[in-house]
Amino acid sequence: MSAPADGPFDRDVIVIGGGVNGTGVARDCALRGLTVALFERNDIAFGASGNSSGMIHGGPRYLTNDPDVTYSSCLDSGHIQHVAPHLLFRIPFLMPVFGSGLGARILLNGYDAFFSLYDKYQPLKRGKPHVRLAGDDLRRLEPGLVGGVFGGVTFDEWGIDGARLCIANAVDAVERGARVHVHTSVTEILRRDDGSAYGVAYRNRHTGEIGRVTARAVVNATGAWAPITAGLGGLERTTTPIRPGKGIHVFLDRRLTNYAIMASSIDGRQVFLMPWQNMSVLGTTDDDYYGDLDDVIASRDEVEYLFQAVERVFPAVRSARAIGTWGGVRPTLYGWGGNEDELSREHRIVDHAEHRADGLYSMIGGKLASYRLFSEEMTDLLAKRLGNDRPCSTHSSPLPGGAEAVDPMQLVLDGGMEAVTATRLEYRHGARSLRVLERMQRNPREAAVVCPCEPVTEAEIRYAVEHELAATVDDVSRRTRLGLGSCGGMRCALRCGRIVADARGLSPEQGTKLSLAFLNGARRRRLSLLSPDQARQEALSLASLRAELGPDGQRTGDD
Amino acid sequence: MTEPVVIVGGGFAGVAAAWAVARSGGAAVLLTDRAGASELYSGICDGDAPSDDVSALAQSLGLVITPELGAVATREGLIRRVYGRDSALLDLEEQAGKQLGVVDPGRDDWDGELLARSFSATRWARSTNTRFRCVALPLLKSGAERRMAPYDFARLLETPERAAELARTLAEVGGGTDALLFGPWLGVERELAAQLSSAAGRPVGETASGPGGVAGARFGRRREAVLAAHRVELRAGAARAVEERGSTLSVVLEDGSALAARAVVLAIGGFVAGGFRVNDGGVGSAASASLELPIALTLEGELMDRATSLAGQIARHGGFEPLEALGLAVDERFAASTRLPLFACGDAQAGKPRTVLAALSSGIGAGRAAAGVF
DSSP, rough: OOOSSSOOOSSSEEEEESHHHHHHHHHOOOOTTEEEEOOOOOTTOOOOOGSSSOOOOGGGGGGTOOOHHHHHHHHHHHHHHHOGGGGEEEEEEEEEEOOHHHHHHHHHHHHHHHHHHHHHTTGGGGOOOEEEEEHHHHHHOOTTTOEEEEEEEEEEEEEOHHHHHHHHHHHHHTTTTTTTEEEEEEEEEEEESOOOOOEEEETTTOOEEEEEEEEEEEEEEGGHHHHHHHTTTOOGGGSOOBOOEEEEEEEEOOOOOEEEEEOOOSSSEEEEEOOOOOOTEEEEOOOOOOSOOTTOOHHHHHHHHHHHHHTOOGGGGGTEEEEEEEEEEOOOOSSSSGGGGSOOEEEEEEEGGTTTOOTTTEEEEOOOOGGGHHHHHHHHHHHHHTTOOOOOOTTTTTOOOSSSSOHHHHHHHOOOHHHHHHHHHHHHGGGHHHHHHHHHOOOOGSSSEEEEEEEEEHHHHHHHHHHHHSSSSSHHHHHHOOTOOOOTTTTTHHHHHHHHHHHHOOOHHHHHHHHHHHHHHHHHHHGGGHHHHHHHHHHHHHHHHHHHHHHHHHHHHOO | OOEEEEOOSSHHHHHHHHEEEETTTTEEEEEOSSSOOGGGGEEEEEESOOHHHHHHHHHHTEEEEEEEEEEEEESSSSEEEEEEETTTTTSSGGGTEHHHEEEEEEOOOOHHHHHHHHHHTSSHHHTTTEEEEEEEEEOOOOOHHHHHHHHHHHHHHHHHHHHHHHHHHHHTTTOSEEEEOOOOOOSSSSSSSHHHHHTTOOOOEEEOOTTTSSHHHHHHHHHHHHHHTTOOOEEEEEEEEEEEEEEEEEEETTTEEEEESSSEEEEOOOTTTEEEOOSSSSSSEEEEEEEBBSSSSSEEEEEOOOOOHHHHHHHHHHSSSHHHHHHBOOOOOOOOOOSSOEEEEEGGGTTOOOOOHHHHHHHHHHHHHHEEEE
């Protein structure tokens, strides 16, 4: 089949990439009445979007050089809270000052003055003003802080589950007519003789199905993959100038602190220990990365870098149990000569008309917190090109589940859910938790808790497969955090595989393969945490698998 | 006075070694301090076709050994082909081509309907035309029973009143099914599967257990009977070290006392059971045995007698497999040393298959070899 290069076109816009920018653009386009197809070669939120620090911050770091960025960041944080109130949670930060005497006093005064400036922007995002604290007060708030605290300041930020944010955007786009293809690689960006882009060729990585879709514009929103994607249209890597920066996080099995605590790394960078959902997160690194983008895994060196920095401030971090790592690669704008940290976090749209590829755009740079703004800018450009004059409404139109509030207690009373199950379900789905509840009421079996650590019910797993584009156990885990708790999936992964297989009409053996793929991946992401305690946990998880699958089944999953 | 053979570790391999020493006419002391991998086992006995000796010992441990491959069900809806199983596990091979009921009491960790669908869709069921269907079984008395651990649920079901009630219920449900498949809830102290089979007039049995389930608990109970019948002294206590005492050995316990031994059989389990552990960085080996030994560990065929980065090994293998391969190198007579009467069996052997039947077989071999020292 040869696709027509001169129309009629299958879609107005093709978006390549299912991260936060790709799903953000797909949703914005759909809201403005443009027809969209989105292609993602892995899963929604597979890359940096699902592996970031999980914050919608106000950008205090830009305050001194570029206060307009701080203003727009804070304003947008307010917008995101408005459209997805269930997904955001307050994270108070603590910036401790150590030492004594004049030096410490000057530093504390400096922080105090700096965050007084930041306070002016806090109302935009419902943030609280900063507080200056004496050393004694600080230790009362965080008894685990090491001695010798001179004082400190607090400041307010917001956390978010980045994967849920992407899913919400993707689902909303689908409900507004977008076609979202996951596990589907774009194999070629189609170009006419004059170089202009008119569509893509694709291949589904699960079914092998291939095809072509034509469109009036193509957006490369593939983050760190951007140069590779540009190459699919025959463009040089230099047309999408990024400097990929790997960032890793370590997560611990519980909340250790009330505040996110800042610490200084061995090379003078700011890192943190942060309470995040039901666990603690250590982050983050920023290093040039040239490895496999489909397989970004924290190394032992990176893990140790974070631990040694945080333990100087909060020694108990060593005795907590690390249960996993995240690794992602930022598509940072290219710069030569600076340290990774000093590079701009700005974003940029490349109009490839300047490379003889009219109709093709690349989104590079950016950060999770600015996704909505970036998507709006991109969609404005597309709308103008396509003669669409509907205004952007992503700042006011609620994301799925965000339109109204649901009291988790209602889920407890109406559905017989345990309170913690209800709270976590409501966090992930907002008002749509009622749809999951309806499933349980139709079939009480689905109320069974499959992953007791998070917890996740069978109804939520089936909901993710039927309504949230999940096709594998990894996908379900990304949407629900199933299997990411203390037991590392030992209690739930196999059962989840069975449920996914049943929901998709696959055989039990195929379900087991999906489970093993998840477990092996999760185990690889824990390799860098290996310690005597961690090793014992791995042993138990191996024994559990062996009980089920036998000595050889671990690799093959055959019966 | 003749010193006994001391067996360190009371799992399948240790019990087999003690049994073999006793059958050879030697005195055996079995030292055990805590649950290991055998207590975590699922009730499924993986491994190659067993010898007559292994079958005889297995039977006295309440296991069923079949000359041909049998079939058992797992909690996760799979069907496994094995030579051995705990006697409470339902023998599916005998039910091939028939209709089986998967009971569903409504527990969170057990979805009878989905399990029945999964079992029916397995290759084994399709090739033997065996059908599974869900049989609702009103069994739960409270919400707590819906969520309690399988082991605790099993303890509850075997109380006399509940067991009697269950037997009465079974006579009424599941019409048209040839056998009933339960989760791993059929007896810790009692052989509930056998009792229910006679009450229901058809085979009633379990799926495999998860770690810490009933199959491992039943092993612990039956082990004591076997050791008592063979006059093996069972001693509670943890070994701290095995030391040389001239031509014999001495096993030093945590409390400082020592046991003189003609020979020592190490049945301490592998990495999973805690027989071997990973150490923090610093001086010394990256891994060690749970007790001090006069011999070195082996990893991937190399002695671990110097500072080695286990993290490096693991990175090279891309997984935790090296941990599992940790152990003691032995010769064909299970000797772990060329000059000391020190033997190793079961998961304590480096790089050997980690299965129940391999543990029983190597335990018997090591026990015989150790008894030969007399």
